Amino acid sequence: MIRQTPPARSRASHSLEAVLTETIGLLDEAGESALTFRALAARLGGGVGSIYWYVQSKDELLDRAADHVLASVLDDTERFVGRSDPIDALRDLGVALYAAAVDRPWLANYFMRDTGMQPNSLRLYERIGQQVLRLHLTPRQSFHAASAVVGFVVGVAADMGQEPPAEVISGAVSRDEYMHGVVNQWRALDPAEHPFLHTIVDEFEHHRDIDQFRAGLDLLLDGLRLQAERGDGSGRSADR
Incomplete structure (x- = not known):
């Protein structure tokens, strides 16, 4: 019986x-569901097999x-x-990571x-962690702090x-029209059952996502600064 030699793997072009x-580019334009090796090969102008030179x-x-x-x-x-203040450095790192990720759901x-x-x-992650190290927290606090920043962002x-x-x-409908419809639903709710929604509904209607993100990040980092300023019993305090 003659053994057939398997076809040679085509070299990537x-x-x-x-x-x-x-x-x-494909992910940004059409999302994860549109990413197939065939679609990618078409963009590259080569065969599907050549992609397997790089990924399995x-x-x-x-x-x-x-x-x-x-x-x-x-x-x-x-x-x-x-940056002289590690909290400021963490804030800038967080904003940069957010900017990279917010338009890329994948x-x-x-x-x-x-x-x-x-x-x-x-x-x-190491870069974020090294800024946390400057706060002189315990290893457990440092792990939780870096994880909280990354997880939040x-x-x-x-x-x-x-x-x-x-x-x-x-x-x-436009985005504004859709949001207006949501806001009207909230306003129609019973204020006695939903006092919080009625309190923030005007803010919600006109908020910007980046402002909401920055406010949340500041709350997290303010708590981290307070933890660092309390010290961990080692006699070290945070860099200011």
């Missing part, structure tokens, strides 16, 4: 940089794409590392999912970056 750049699966491609985005965040945030799902394959994610970005309702996407 493009670079990993090109694969990841086109992957991110769609999950690996998404992990690497997320990490590729975070490389630019690392570059953009290098200037914050030397990014939050793949942030630090595989740190062996995502060195930039790990470097960014990525979580809010994922929430704010959700796709608009179907009627807004279709153009049946």
